[in-house]
Amino acid sequence: MSPLCTAVHNELNKERGLRKMRFFKQGVKKEHGKGATLYFLFPVICLMLAFLILSGCAQAPAPIAPHPQEEASAEPVEKPVEEAVADKYIIMATTTSTYDSGLLDVLLPAFMEKYGIEVQVIFKGTGQALELGQRGDVDILLVHDRASELRLVEEGYFSDRHDVMYNDFVMVGPAADPAGVKGMAKVTDAFSAIAGGGYTFLSRGDDSGTYRRELKIWEKAGVSDFRDWYLSVGQGMGDTLRMTSEMQGYTLTDRGTYLSLKDKLDLEIVLQGDPVLFNQYGVMAVNPQKHAHVKYASTQKFIDFMMSPEGQDIIASFRIGGESLFFPGKGIKD
Amino acid sequence: MPPLLEGISEAFYLILTFDPYLMRIVFLSLQVSGTAVLLSTLVGVPLGTFLGLKPAGRTRLISKLLYTLMGLPPVVAGLVIYLLFSRMGPFGVLGLLWTPAIMIIAQFVLALPIIAGLTMIAIRSRGKTIQETALTLGAGKLLTAWTVVRESRFAIFGAIVTGLGRVIAEVGAVMMVGGNIAGRTRVMTTAIVLETGKGNFELAVGLGLVLLLIAFIINSLLYRFQEGGKNSAW
Numbered sequence: 001m002s003p004l005c006t007a008v009h010n011e012l013n014k015e016r017g018l019r020k021m022r023f024f025k026q027g028v029k030k031e032h033g034k035g036a037t038l039y040f041l042f043p044v045i046c047l048m049l050a051f052l053i054l055s056g057c058a059q060a061p062a063p064i065a066p067h068p069q070e071e072a073s074a075e076p077v078e079k080p081v082e083e084a085v086a087d088k089y090i091i092m093a094t095t096t097s098t099y100d101s102g103l104l105d106v107l108l109p110a111f112m113e114k115y116g117i118e119v120q121v122i123f124k125g126t127g128q129a130l131e132l133g134q135r136g137d138v139d140i141l142l143v144h145d146r147a148s149e150l151r152l153v154e155e156g157y158f159s160d161r162h163d164v165m166y167n168d169f170v171m172v173g174p175a176a177d178p179a180g181v182k183g184m185a186k187v188t189d190a191f192s193a194i195a196g197g198g199y200t201f202l203s204r205g206d207d208s209g210t211y212r213r214e215l216k217i218w219e220k221a222g223v224s225d226f227r228d229w230y231l232s233v234g235q236g237m238g239d240t241l242r243m244t245s246e247m248q249g250y251t252l253t254d255r256g257t258y259l260s261l262k263d264k265l266d267l268e269i270v271l272q273g274d275p276v277l278f279n280q281y282g283v284m285a286v287n288p289q290k291h292a293h294v295k296y297a298s299t300q301k302f303i304d305f306m307m308s309p310e311g312q313d314i315i316a317s318f319r320i321g322g323e324s325l326f327f328p329g330k331g332i333k334d
Numbered sequence: 335m336p337p338l339l340e341g342i343s344e345a346f347y348l349i350l351t352f353d354p355y356l357m358r359i360v361f362l363s364l365q366v367s368g369t370a371v372l373l374s375t376l377v378g379v380p381l382g383t384f385l386g387l388k389p390a391g392r393t394r395l396i397s398k399l400l401y402t403l404m405g406l407p408p409v410v411a412g413l414v415i416y417l418l419f420s421r422m423g424p425f426g427v428l429g430l431l432w433t434p435a436i437m438i439i440a441q442f443v444l445a446l447p448i449i450a451g452l453t454m455i456a457i458r459s460r461g462k463t464i465q466e467t468a469l470t471l472g473a474g475k476l477l478t479a480w481t482v483v484r485e486s487r488f489a490i491f492g493a494i495v496t497g498l499g500r501v502i503a504e505v506g507a508v509m510m511v512g513g514n515i516a517g518r519t520r521v522m523t524t525a526i527v528l529e530t531g532k533g534n535f536e537l538a539v540g541l542g543l544v545l546l547l548i549a550f551i552i553n554s555l556l557y558r559f560q561e562g563g564k565n566s567a568w
Contacts, residue, residue, distance in 0.1 A: 091432060091513075091515075096531065100531065100532055120432070120515045120516075120518060121515065121516065122432065122513035122514070122515060123514075135420050135421055135422045136420075136421035136422065136426075137420050137421050137431055137432075236531045237531075238530075238531040238532055238533055239530070239531055242533065260532075260533075261532075261533045264533045291421060293421065293429070
């Protein structure tokens with residue numbers, strides 16, 4: 001092959017090649033026609049090859065196992081759901097605020113140690129987490145939008161919902177507090193003051209549980225006229241807090257994310273303790289009657305663990321900088 | 335120390351100590367993007383060659399389509415693939431969601447138009463002459479195709495490097511279909527987003543530097559390969 005290639009290369013630079021080309025024009029045309037089918041077969045064969053490799057990939061062990069047990073997590077994807085063997089992992093969708101707080105870094109290893117089931121976490125806004133659950137793309141949810149959760153349980157998408165823990169939202173703002181929120185007891189008053197004075201307010205604007213709560217408060221405060229003082233940033237809690245700090249505005253945040261970022265922010269808590277701000281977290285399994293493939297048995301173990309004295313104790317004793325971030329059980333009345 | 339400087343020193347510390355968290359992320363990034371580009375090359379180069387050898391007039395529509403897809407936003411690709419492979423989607427039964435395999439599929443879709451499109455442009459510029467000469471000299475169809483590709487190898491390398499650059503740097507698609515699960519589907523770009531969100535700017539900057547460093551190493555290797563190609567006799 002090599003000598004011919006060299007020859008071809010050499011020929012290229014010579015007029016002779018071009019002359020010959022014209023001479024054989026007829027033949028070339030014909031050859032090209034056949035060559036075309038061959039070229040066409042190439043991608044097809046390659047695609048088949050790609051699929052072979054990919055299907056191999058899907059079943060190969062997860063390449064980077066954080067725990068030795070995970071080596072075997074590469075269960076065949078066609079694994080029947082009814083199989084009695086314990087699952088190696090379940091997938092939980094939760095909110096960015098839960099994830100950022102660091103609670104799961106304590107809770108999940110404890111569960112893993114006890115049951116040998118790894119919980120793999122995908123963190124999204126509450127809205128998207130609920131959507132992932134409804135579609136059956138995850139096994140279990142840990143979210144905080146009680147009204148929606150109860151409605152979706154009612155509609156049959158989820159089952160075994162428990163009020164697992166709660167924390168609260170706080171309003172943060174610049175130390176100078178231009179809107180004079182400090183000292184107010186009702187968050188609705190604070191929101192009215194901000195809207196009335198046109199002070200900068202940053203909103204998550206991302207269909208998260210925090211955002212949904214914020215909308216409810218605006219509604220209760222009777223504010224519907226959002227002008228240029230109201231900035232919908234469409235980001236996670238951490239990013240929103242940082243932007244709020246840079247702009248020295250106000251925002252609504254869960255206490256946990258604020259506490260874990262406090263040192264990097266130039267913001268203070270300006271209002272807290274209003275019962276409207278209580279934030280109930282719920283854990284619930286995707287209903288196996290909607291999605292037969294979910295690892296229902298394992299999710300039950302996780303829910304049991306979360307609700308057990310041991311799990312509740314881990315939640316109660318989790319602290320950042322000496323402050324509790326979550327309180328076990330149910331924090332609101334029906 | 336400002337985050338940027340601290341990030342740089344943090345980056346060197348993480349690299350020099352072979353930090354396991356970092357290594358896992360980097361390894362997965364390379365594995366996912368490398369496989370995706372390899373597959374895109376296997377499909378895209380023959381496809382681009384085939385299209386490039388056709389008269390430009392006859393492939394106008396498919397050319398336009400390829401050029402459009404070259405600008406496909408990763409997050410859109412991610413969304414479409416998510417919907418296809420979600421449990422309620424047509425390929426849901428495969429259970430590929432949240433695995434490295436689906437991240438490879440997503441990046442394959444992103445890299446393919448770039449590699450095929452740029453190959454097509456390269457071949458179109460002088461592939462026809464090479465093809466006809468090779469055929470004239472009696473080369474078989476396969477050998478002819480191979481000769482055309484080989485004669486355009488610099489441009490095709492360029493296409494592959496561009497494809498790799500696109501997928502290793504994208505965050506939207508892998509975030510959407512991979513889910514950024516720690517130790518399983520977390521790659522460099524999604525880790526940067528996460529660490530930024532948590533306020534760990536140092537680690538985020540460090541990861542960014544590692545990303546750049548890897549890109550630099552890959553490009554240096556390919557550049558050397560090209561240089562070598564120029565000087566040697568083949």
